[in-house]
Amino acid sequence: MLQFLKKLLQKFKPTPTPEFIAQQLRKPHGAFAKTIGERMNESNRSLYKLVLQHLQLQPGNQVLEIGFGNGHFFKEILNKAERLKLYGIDFSSAMVKAARKDNAELIRQGLLELEMGSSDQLPYTAGLFDAVFCINVIYFWDKPFTHLQEISRVMKPGARFYVGIRTKEIMEKLPFVTPLFKLRGKEEIQRIFGECGFELIQTQQETEPPVTMYGATYAMEGMCMVFEKKA
Numbered sequence: 001m002l003q004f005l006k007k008l009l010q011k012f013k014p015t016p017t018p019e020f021i022a023q024q025l026r027k028p029h030g031a032f033a034k035t036i037g038e039r040m041n042e043s044n045r046s047l048y049k050l051v052l053q054h055l056q057l058q059p060g061n062q063v064l065e066i067g068f069g070n071g072h073f074f075k076e077i078l079n080k081a082e083r084l085k086l087y088g089i090d091f092s093s094a095m096v097k098a099a100r101k102d103n104a105e106l107i108r109q110g111l112l113e114l115e116m117g118s119s120d121q122l123p124y125t126a127g128l129f130d131a132v133f134c135i136n137v138i139y140f141w142d143k144p145f146t147h148l149q150e151i152s153r154v155m156k157p158g159a160r161f162y163v164g165i166r167t168k169e170i171m172e173k174l175p176f177v178t179p180l181f182k183l184r185g186k187e188e189i190q191r192i193f194g195e196c197g198f199e200l201i202q203t204q205q206e207t208e209p210p211v212t213m214y215g216a217t218y219a220m221e222g223m224c225m226v227f228e229k230k231a
């Protein structure tokens, strides 16, 4: 009976609006945060895989992830090299809470340190990081220069910044992509990063498995852009 009622309620539950989904993706919050976090883990797994393939890390490196969602991929990242110290920053209190809970052991062992905050105001000393990466985050930067200058400040000269995103052409077709997303093509991203002292080293584009949401299936095309902070 309970199962039947649950199914009935599910049937009449209103589909979230594109604006609601966009706001949740930008900054997961409230009762929907857990759901959106779990969905992102599924739909963004292949993009994480692409970025992790490119991430060049040496033993003992200090690494920062910006906008980690619920921190589902921290363990895989820490397996990339010996003695890594991983830092994460996300401005969603719900995501920081979920990531701290799911990764309590890594935090306890001193392998992982998580902060709540924004990429335009980082709580780290200058020149701390050997590598920085973010996945599905730069769409939400209204003023990219402020974020890039701050990220550059905390990177060592010659350190690399790995940016995982879906292509502009693919994003434009997705139903939840409202004006909250600032979509930029490869050349525009290269120009903006270049103006902030980042040199493009490599761009790898890859067709990902399609994603089904709300009854429709969408093609996915991911990109990993690798930048180096000029010395």
Ligand SMILES: C[S@@+](CC[C@H](N)C(=O)[O-])C[C@H]1O[C@@H](n2cnc3c(N)ncnc32)[C@H](O)[C@@H]1O
Pocket (backbone or CB within 6 Å): 025, 026, 027, 028, 040, 041, 044, 066, 067, 068, 069, 070, 089, 090, 091, 092, 095, 117, 118, 119, 120, 134, 135, 136, 137, 140
């Ligand atoms: C679309 S989700 C992507 C999550 C995860 N990286 C993934 O690809 O599955 C964007 C994440 O970045 C965080 N975020 C967005 N803008 C941010 C900023 N300026 N500083 C820190 N975190 C940010 C959000 O809170 C959210 O957790």
